[in-house]
Amino acid sequence: MYRLEQQLNSIDRLIGDLQGAKSHSERIALITNMSILLADANHYHYFAESGYGRNLIFSCAEFEVILLCWQPGQTSRAHDHNGSLCVMKCLSGVLDEHRYAKLTGTETGLYPIGQSQISAGNTAHITDEQGLHRLGNGSQADACSLHFYFPPIHNTNVYCLEKGQKKQLKSVFTSEYGIKQCSDLLD
Numbered sequence: 756m757y758r759l760e761q762q763l764n765s766i767d768r769l770i771g772d773l774q775g776a777k778s779h780s781e782r783i784a785l786i787t788n789m790s791i792l793l794a795d796a797n798h799y800h801y802f803a804e805s806g807y808g809r810n811l812i813f814s815c816a817e818f819e820v821i822l823l824c825w826q827p828g829q830t831s832r833a834h835d836h837n838g839s840l841c842v843m844k845c846l847s848g849v850l851d852e853h854r855y856a857k858l859t860g861t862e863t864g865l866y867p868i869g870q871s872q873i874s875a876g877n878t879a880h881i882t883d884e885q886g887l888h889r890l891g892n893g894s895q896a897d898a899c900s901l902h903f904y905f906p907p908i909h910n911t912n913v914y915c916l917e918k919g920q921k922k923q924l925k926s927v928f929t930s931e932y933g934i935k936q937c938s939d940l941l942d
């Protein structure tokens with residue numbers, strides 16, 4: 756009698772590799788170079804009833820992995836990453852990313868420092884030193900992106916673009932480990 760080994764999918768393999776990574780540059784390279792199939796995220800693929808879907812796939816002391824599911828027109832607010840490294844990989848569709856910096860001195864608010872599109876298969880990363888950002892799906896089709904935070908972010912700071920005011924929100928999820936939660940979030 757023999758036992759069939761359960762096949763690890765691309766997300767499982769990447770999580771295993773990340774647990775052995777020693778530096779942020781190694782983590783970014785592993786995520787950039789791993790080809791992730793959207794089908795491997797099927798178990799976590801939930802849209803939210805309001806806002807975009809936030810689906811927790813994996814969490815440990817060092818990092819967490821979240822699948823964000825965006826319907827056309829859905830956007831996040833401008834936010835920082837509470838000192839964490841954020842690496843995002845688009846699995847399907849196209850996301851628009853707007854980056855901002857905070858005005859200093861007597862002026863208030865955020866000012867734009869960059870804009871880009873992240874399309875399926877592409878990876879980007881951001882830290883608080885690089886700025887704040889806002890993501891959205893401006894296309895006519897659904898989009899999905901896999902987000903890695905080193906370390907996990909339990910509270911997110913969202914910002915008012917005009918006044919720069921900051922508000923702290925607790926991270927909540929549409930689903931956790933494949934199980935749909937009762938209430939939808941959203942930042």
Ligand SMILES: [Fe+2]
Binds near residue numbers: 834835836841888
């Ligand atoms: Fe972010």
